[in-house]
Amino acid sequence: MSAVLGPSGPCFGANPDVSGIGVRTAIYAQNLLSFAPALLALKDGKVTPTKLDALETQSTTILITAFAILVSTIVQACTSSTSNTVNGISNYHVSIVLDLSWMNNTNLFIYLLLYAYRRVNISDDELVEEGKGSLKPDAPRLARCIYEAKKAVVNHVIIIGTLHLSLMASVGIWLWSNPGHFGKYPPSECTLSASVVVIGKGVLLGSAGLQAWSILVYSILLIPFLNLLLPISLFAIPLFCFKHSKGMQVHRIMIGLGMLAVIDAIHLVDTEVGIKKNTDHGLLAQDEGAWTFGQTLALLLLLVPLRDLAEAFWERRAKSLGQTLCEASKSGETAVVKYLLERGAQKDDIGMAFGNQ
Numbered sequence: 001m002s003a004v005l006g007p008s009g010p011c012f013g014a015n016p017d018v019s020g021i022g023v024r025t026a027i028y029a030q031n032l033l034s035f036a037p038a039l040l041a042l043k044d045g046k047v048t049p050t051k052l053d054a055l056e057t058q059s060t061t062i063l064i065t066a067f068a069i070l071v072s073t074i075v076q077a078c079t080s081s082t083s084n085t086v087n088g089i090s091n092y093h094v095s096i097v098l099d100l101s102w103m104n105n106t107n108l109f110i111y112l113l114l115y116a117y118r119r120v121n122i123s124d125d126e127l128v129e130e131g132k133g134s135l136k137p138d139a140p141r142l143a144r145c146i147y148e149a150k151k152a153v154v155n156h157v158i159i160i161g162t163l164h165l166s167l168m169a170s171v172g173i174w175l176w177s178n179p180g181h182f183g184k185y186p187p188s189e190c191t192l193s194a195s196v197v198v199i200g201k202g203v204l205l206g207s208a209g210l211q212a213w214s215i216l217v218y219s220i221l222l223i224p225f226l227n228l229l230l231p232i233s234l235f236a237i238p239l240f241c242f243k244h245s246k247g248m249q250v251h252r253i254m255i256g257l258g259m260l261a262v263i264d265a266i267h268l269v270d271t272e273v274g275i276k277k278n279t280d281h282g283l284l285a286q287d288e289g290a291w292t293f294g295q296t297l298a299l300l301l302l303l304v305p306l307r308d309l310a311e312a313f314w315e316r317r318a319k320s321l322g323q324t325l326c327e328a329s330k331s332g333e334t335a336v337v338k339y340l341l342e343r344g345a346q347k348d349d350i351g352m353a354f355g356n357q
Contacts, residue, residue: 011092011190012278014287018073018093019275022295024100028268030062030305031103035261037308038110045250047118056157058308059111063160065301066104070167073097077174077183088185091205092194092278094175099196099271101168106260108161109231113256115155117249119148153225165227172218176211194278197270202277 017023037058041051076089089097122130127144152158174182181187192206203210221227278284 010285011188011193011283012090012285014285014290015089015093016288016290016292017294018089019096019288020292020295021289022291023298024271026298026302027100027103029302030065031106031264032261033305034058034062034107034110035257038114038257041114042117042250042253045247047114047121049118052114052118054308054311055111055114058305059107059157060160061304061308062104062107063157063164066101066107067160067164067167069097069104070101070164070171073171077185079184088183090185091175091179091182091191092283094171094182095194095196095205096271096275098168098172098175099267099274101164101171103264103267105161105165105168106264108157108164109260110257111157111161112228112232113253115152115157117253119151120249158228162224162228165221166224169218169221169227173215173222176214176218179205179211190283193281194283195274195281197274197277199266199270200273202274 037051037055041047041055073089073094077094079088180192192204194205195202196205196210197203198210220230275284279288
């Protein structure tokens, strides 16, 4: 395969801190792992405040990291080159950042699905207690909707998520307004020769149709909070526009999570196929795959969501053992009690079993 060269070598200088395998693996893994706590939370059909808090922590961590990636992209784009180094960030690497940002956004929508489920199924007593006098037990539906809207607007996961969407849209509009020259990166004759893959189809960065479509999509997502209307309409309205049993609601949420997982998978495959295609065409420098400090750090930071996931599994296991221990204690099954204690069940659960009688 013949290489497409710039004035002094491959068209795009190496930027492994953006497109290196370590960075990509870390982002893919943390986004795919984020589905596990959501599935665990839905297993018993109850999204408690504790479960929602755990999802809130996870989503906040990932969205802040995603926010930092976009801010770093803007800073790098505004950094001028010197006689010894080529700074800035190429249009090709920005397209990869945007692909990864789309994946990061799914964390917001996972949280929104479970947040909506929790709010729809909250009891009237809980709602009145939570409202602290601002919401009466016999409040009309409109008053409750206004209360829920005000509560959602000050939710910090939703705030960070909508601002991340707006920042991603700003970078997207910046890129596609003039895809041949992004920021301070030195332009060359081949900068529009790279391909991006959109739902399995390769399209050149210089495609006028892709440019127009991208500007349209990113313009829709530019304004904070308004950029959530379309995703919420897509996911929330089919789930909650009609009254259903909890079982049906959980089933519909699982469909929503499945849709988000498919979206993540599409972006993952498109990104990997695009990188391989451009590498095969010789557009990328050989150092693109070099291991750097940034790649290693990204993989190490993956330990944070892994720890959160392990804690969620452990808490669920402890709860399950505790419930089984309570039942075995009440029925006098001493062999089962002994076995469960050996498995890690807490003796305090035995006292709770008899204390609740």
